[in-house]
Amino acid sequence: MGRHGNIRGKALTALLFIVLEAAALFMVGNSDIIHRQWAMRGIIASRAALFGTAESINDYFRLRKTNDSLAETNAALMERLYQYMSLLPAQETDTSHTAFPGFELIPAKIVKGSVNRQDNYFILDKGENDGITTDMGVITDKAVVGIVDAVSAHYSYVISFMSPEMNISARLGHSGITGSLVWDGKGSRSALLSQIPLHTEIIRGDTVYTSGFSNLYPADIPIGIAEETEIVDGVSLNVKIRLLQEFRSLRYVNIVRNPSKAEIDSLAL
Structure with a gap:
């Protein structure tokens, strides 16, 4: 077992x-x-x-x-x-606006630039071979971006509006009063409209346009909104302007050619 x-x-x-x-x-x-x-x-x-x-x-x-x-x-x-x-006939347009002159627009792309300096610039992908010359304006649909200062065969160097040497003739939409618009150096969307007569009625929120008193830029481009004002030396006003264009986000612009510029310049001498 x-x-x-x-x-x-x-x-x-x-x-x-x-x-x-x-x-x-x-x-x-x-x-x-x-x-x-x-x-x-x-x-x-x-x-x-x-x-x-x-x-x-x-x-x-x-x-x-x-x-x-x-x-x-x-x-x-x-x-x-x-x-x-x-x-358009004058009666079909806003009588406070200057008629648009015959400008030609050349689209361009920003390939390099700065917005954080005191003297800012842009380099565009259009140059002499594209018909670009010095002293051409550069715009968007809501900004004067700057002016062409130098060109090569394929590129152009633009002095930005965000530079102390740049100023734009601009007008208040409500009153039509013109002044000099400059960057205030404090941010990418702030500017100052100066040389405004003391008696001018400033409406907060009023739109500021290019005046047309320049052969570089078309008239009536909306470029900013009026904000605070300050009296200067008891004889004029400075108006703080909030720019419509955010310069930090710029990528595409239009270079402005004015076929009548040479003739206008010859008469201004």
Whole structure:
């Protein structure tokens, strides 16, 4: 009886060993499958990330091309608007506005610039080969950006409005009174309209426009909003102006060509 018990015990031990070996082999096999599955998932995730990055890069360059096209379209539309306004009879326009002269607009992109200095600048991707010369104005639909100071074959250097040497002839929308608009040096959206007669009624929130008393910029470009005023030497007013254009976000501008500039300059001498 003891002998049979020993045989039975050894058989059970052997059977248990076989079962455990089979379970171990099964787990190892499944582990390889799991490892392969995780590896495949990693490969798929890497491919997805790579393809997503590539598509994002493609989208970026497509967006740049779209922005360039939109800038050209915007310049053409602005030029047509100026031409249309200059042809309207006086009774069909606001009599406080000067008729738009025949300016030509050349779209350009800012490739370099500064907004944090005392003397700021922009470099544009248009130069002599594009018909750009010095002393051309640079604008957007809501700002006088500056004036072209130097040109090369493919680029132009622009003195920014955010520089002490720049001043613009501007007028108050309500009264039509003109003054000199300069950057106050305190921020990218603050300026000062000076030389305003003391008796002038200043309406807070009034829109300030280019006056048209310049052959560099078209008249009636809205450029800012009137805020506080201060009396200067008891004879004139300074008006704080909130600029409409955020210079920090500028990327596309229009260079202004005035075909009549040389003739006007010859008479002004």
